[in-house]
Amino acid sequence: MNVDFSAEELQFQEQVRAFFAAKFPQDIKQKCDGGIALTREDYVRWQKILFKQGWAAINWPTEYGGTGWTVIQKYIFANEMAQANAPDIIPFGMKMVAPVIYTYGTAAQRDRFLPDILASNAWWCQGYSEPGSGSDLASLKMKATRTVDHYVVSGTKTWTTLAHMADWIFCLVRTSSDVARRQQGISFLLVDMNTPGVTVKPIITIEGEREVNEVHFEDVKVPLENLVGEEGKGWTYGKVLLQHERTNIAGVARSKYRLQQIGKRAATSVNDAQPLINDQNFARRLSALEIELRALEYTELRTLAAVAVGKAPGPESSILKVRGTELQQAIDEFEVTLAGYFALPYVPKQYALEFPESERIGHLADTRSSLIYFNNRKASIYGGSNEIQKNIVSKHVLGL
Amino acid sequence: MDFSISEEQSMLSDSIAKFIENDYDFETRQKIAAGDLGYSADLWATYAELGWTAVLFEEKDGGLDGGPIELMLMMQQFGKGLLVEPFLANIVLAGGALRRSPDSELRSKWLAKIIDGSLQASLAFTEPQARFAVNDITTTAESAGDSYKLDGVKSFVLNGGIADLLVIPARTAGGQSDEDGITLFAVPADSVGVSRRSYKTVDAQQAAEISLKGVVVNQENVLGKVGDGLAILQATIDEATFAVCAEAVGIIRTMHDKTVEYTKNRLQFGVPIGSFQALQHRMVETLIACEQSQSLLYWSAMINAGNDSAARKSVSALKYQIGTAGVHVAKEAVQLHGGMGVTWELDIAHYFKRLTAISILFGDADFHLDRHVQFSKQSVA
Numbered sequence: 001m002n003v004d005f006s007a008e009e010l011q012f013q014e015q016v017r018a019f020f021a022a023k024f025p026q027d028i029k030q031k032c033d034g035g036i037a038l039t040r041e042d043y044v045r046w047q048k049i050l051f052k053q054g055w056a057a058i059n060w061p062t063e064y065g066g067t068g069w070t071v072i073q074k075y076i077f078a079n080e081m082a083q084a085n086a087p088d089i090i091p092f093g094m095k096m097v098a099p100v101i102y103t104y105g106t107a108a109q110r111d112r113f114l115p116d117i118l119a120s121n122a123w124w125c126q127g128y129s130e131p132g133s134g135s136d137l138a139s140l141k142m143k144a145t146r147t148v149d150h151y152v153v154s155g156t157k158t159w160t161t162l163a164h165m166a167d168w169i170f171c172l173v174r175t176s177s178d179v180a181r182r183q184q185g186i187s188f189l190l191v192d193m194n195t196p197g198v199t200v201k202p203i204i205t206i207e208g209e210r211e212v213n214e215v216h217f218e219d220v221k222v223p224l225e226n227l228v229g230e231e232g233k234g235w236t237y238g239k240v241l242l243q244h245e246r247t248n249i250a251g252v253a254r255s256k257y258r259l260q261q262i263g264k265r266a267a268t269s270v271n272d273a274q275p276l277i278n279d280q281n282f283a284r285r286l287s288a289l290e291i292e293l294r295a296l297e298y299t300e301l302r303t304l305a306a307v308a309v310g311k312a313p314g315p316e317s318s319i320l321k322v323r324g325t326e327l328q329q330a331i332d333e334f335e336v337t338l339a340g341y342f343a344l345p346y347v348p349k350q351y352a353l354e355f356p357e358s359e360r361i362g363h364l365a366d367t368r369s370s371l372i373y374f375n376n377r378k379a380s381i382y383g384g385s386n387e388i389q390k391n392i393v394s395k396h397v398l399g400l
Numbered sequence: 401m402d403f404s405i406s407e408e409q410s411m412l413s414d415s416i417a418k419f420i421e422n423d424y425d426f427e428t429r430q431k432i433a434a435g436d437l438g439y440s441a442d443l444w445a446t447y448a449e450l451g452w453t454a455v456l457f458e459e460k461d462g463g464l465d466g467g468p469i470e471l472m473l474m475m476q477q478f479g480k481g482l483l484v485e486p487f488l489a490n491i492v493l494a495g496g497a498l499r500r501s502p503d504s505e506l507r508s509k510w511l512a513k514i515i516d517g518s519l520q521a522s523l524a525f526t527e528p529q530a531r532f533a534v535n536d537i538t539t540t541a542e543s544a545g546d547s548y549k550l551d552g553v554k555s556f557v558l559n560g561g562i563a564d565l566l567v568i569p570a571r572t573a574g575g576q577s578d579e580d581g582i583t584l585f586a587v588p589a590d591s592v593g594v595s596r597r598s599y600k601t602v603d604a605q606q607a608a609e610i611s612l613k614g615v616v617v618n619q620e621n622v623l624g625k626v627g628d629g630l631a632i633l634q635a636t637i638d639e640a641t642f643a644v645c646a647e648a649v650g651i652i653r654t655m656h657d658k659t660v661e662y663t664k665n666r667l668q669f670g671v672p673i674g675s676f677q678a679l680q681h682r683m684v685e686t687l688i689a690c691e692q693s694q695s696l697l698y699w700s701a702m703i704n705a706g707n708d709s710a711a712r713k714s715v716s717a718l719k720y721q722i723g724t725a726g727v728h729v730a731k732e733a734v735q736l737h738g739g740m741g742v743t744w745e746l747d748i749a750h751y752f753k754r755l756t757a758i759s760i761l762f763g764d765a766d767f768h769l770d771r772h773v774q775f776s777k778q779s780v781a
């Protein structure tokens with residue numbers, strides 16, 4: 001056992017670090033540092049820079065434009081990205097639908113969809129959940145009826161993140177109810193958001209911003225060639241994707257960065273106050289979180305090492321999701337603690353770079369902390385709630 | 401020992417419950433909160449008509465002589481209804497500082513107007529550098545003949561943007577954290593040199609940052625003895641801390657009840673999610689947290705009449721409980737609602753935000769656990 005990077009890995013780290021220092025746009029960095037929401041254009045601009053470098057699709061096979069990196073290289077990259085405070089790639093296209101398309105899609109589908117995902121030309125969203133089907137996803141009702149040359153799709157998807165910015169949605173739909181197991185009647189369908197009959201309605205979340213939507217489908221005609229894989233196999237494809245989602249969801253590198261920032265900020269005098277790090281309670285809580293996070297980091301590394309020798313990320317990825325989101329939320333809460341009263345002003349117009357600093361109520365990091373804390377209560381709910389993850393571990397790891 | 405409340409007390413509590421039921425459903429609350437003022441001036445007049453603004457004041461001042469039990473009953477109801485009117489800021493904080501001050505003509509005039517609902521007042525209880533230390537005050541009051549000149553910045557002044565009268569603690573002597581040398585001034589908000597930046601808060605309250613530049617205040621606007629203001633200030637903050645804890649108990653009880661109800665009705669896997677044992681045990685835990693919080697609240701309410709160090713210690717115990725167990729109940733309520741729990745549309749999210757704000761107000765759990773330790777050390781010393 002050995003914790004050190006090899007000489008090549010160290011060199012790779014230097015290369016990645018230099019890239020972020022040189023290429024990550026300053027204006028986007030300023031927004032990220034201030035906790036200001038990025039626009040679609042910000043994301044696209046940044047993702048295209050990664051694309052140009054050949055680093056957009058970390059996990060894809062090289063033949064489709066992936067990096068072919070080792071587990072350690074990916075780990076290094078994630079860390080450097082977090083240290084630069086660069087935003088994660090929007091996952092729906094690059095990390096979710098693309099693996100399904102290159103694994104189960106036809107050659108025509110790969111040619112049609114992958115290049116635009118890779119180059120961030122097309123923006124995707126995920127249409128799984130429905131009003132009546134959250135944790136019990138297999139109960140989903142949105143119906144797709146096959147005719148000679150297309151499916152007719154009717155129903156409602158909900159909680160669809162960024163659907164209002166998306167060009168495409170990948171959906172789990174019901175193509176049959178006449179099956180032994182309800183999972184067997186589910187298919188994986190790609191739908192152009194511009195098709196007549198698709199409407200998107202906002203859902204405002206707890207902190208007051210628009211991030212999720214309800215997407216209605218009324219007799220939407222979807223060409224048959226937009227079916228991925230076989231009809232009735234959508235559940236299997238979807239589950240593969242969910243497991244990818246779960247390893248990406250732990251967010252260890254970013255949590256590490258945030259804790260470092262909290263430590264730095266607490267060591268200084270904010271608003272002429274005593275540095276909070278001198279407060280024993282605060283210092284102890286910081287250390288406790290550091291310890292928990294280190295443990296999770298090495299749990300993730302152990303999982304990745306297993307994947308590297310050919311084991312698929314199995315139910316263990318649920319552990320990463322549970323602990324990862326718990327720690328994210330603990331850090332969210334810790335930032336609110338750091339902010340004190342300054343966590344409480346709610347002034348949407350000041351969450352913009354152009355807003356004059358002298359007119360701001362409190363520092364950006366402080367007044368954004370509560371909104372981030374509120375919003376991120378979602379982390380233990382989405383991607384399969386933490387309760388559902390624990391059910392998976394009970395069943396598939398413990399055999400209960 | 402007697403846990404029962406009097407008929408009058410129960411009528412007071414019922415009158416608020418009825419008001420919420422008839423005039424203050426969640427939709428109404430959201431509309432009021434979204435308005436420019438941030439609360440309903442009309443309904444504030446109703447608060448006064450129904451006598452709620454008078455409860456805490458002494459009879460000689462035109463009040464109803466209520467104490468901690470009445471305050472507790474009212475705040476619990478306000479919590480359940482998620483009311484946004486500035487009862488805490490105007491009545492408990494500013495009114496509290498005034499009512500604890502010695503008689504004067506001005507004081508009587510202000511109290512009468514606060515009670516009849518025609519005056520909004522604020523207590524500027526914190527400064528940017530102070531975090532939760534009530535005695536950390538850098539605003540200065542320089543004596544100049546028979547008046548004072550105030551300079552400094554007050555942050556997070558609840559109700560501060562619309563208040564007509566500001567109660568400002570300032571230093572007439574001593575260093576930044578000294579307990580002596582703090583004096584309370586009642587400053588008309590339209591005085592020259594007062595500037596205010598108002599804003600709303602995440603929990604649908606309104607507050608302001610107030611800067612004072614050479615604000616001239618007359619001698620007669622000094623509340624109590626010069627240099628001796630901390631006692632009044634601290635007693636007022638302690639009562640306000642107790643008040644928000646009572647509000648929090650109303651909030652977490654409501655969140656718990658709504659969650660149990662929701663899990664009975666939300667079907668997944670063909671059954672109500674409340675039938676899953678994993679969730680049942682979680683709700684039993686939140687019930688325990690609610691009961692424990694309620695118990696500490698009653699204990700503190702009963703002990704509080706003394707207003708001595710035991711009473712103050714009980715407030716810290718209660719605030720710690722709300723900052724830990726209370727926060728836990730709120731998180732669980734959101735989690736068990738699934739995606740619905742994080743929507744603006746559902747009241748659960750807004751209870752969550754108010755509870756979060758309360759967990760910070762007047763000191764978080766760490767702060768009050770420390771204060772509790774200090775009281776314990778004093779009592780064995």
Ligand SMILES: Cc1cc2nc3c(=O)[nH]c(=O)nc-3n(C[C@H](O)[C@H](O)[C@H](O)COP(=O)(O)OP(=O)(O)OC[C@H]3O[C@@H](n4cnc5c(N)ncnc54)[C@H](O)[C@@H]3O)c2cc1C
Nearest residue numbers: 126128129134135159161378382383385387735736738739
């Ligand atoms: C901000 C946000 C973004 C999202 N983005 C997307 C998206 O882009 N695309 C998409 O398809 N979906 C998305 N989702 C939906 C998300 O996946 C669901 O919210 C989630 O699956 C939970 O479903 P639900 O909200 O219906 O809650 P429910 O399933 O009703 O669950 C309510 C509570 O019951 C618990 N529970 C349910 N079943 C069990 C059980 N068997 N045992 C123990 N506990 C149980 C849950 O854990 C939860 O605490 C998003 C959700 C949020 C909040």
